[in-house]
Amino acid sequence: MHVKKGDLVQVIAGKDKGAKGRVLIALPREDRVVVEGVNMITKHSKVTHQGPRGAKEGGVTTKEAPIHVSNVKKLKDEAKKDDKPAKKAEKADESGEDN
16 A cells, blocks of 8 residues: 555545545555545444443444545655754864864
8 A cells, every 4th residue: 555544645536536634544455544534424323321331322423434545645744754863064164174
């Protein structure tokens, strides 16, 4: 896959064409990715009384669904900084001696 979790991508095909967002989840076995704010679906859930803390709320929620990795392209991320330290410039006096 050409993208991984945390990459900035743009959707190039489908109903959300042109949308930009970060990859939340990468699913390499299915060749799919979940992008923040893209391919939103509504999910209906029942009220259940199972679980570690008792009742679980029911209702309608919206969440991101996976899209195929071929429908996104990776963008350059200006927010990412290089982990490498800056190189120290070598300084010399006018006389040619180092300090």
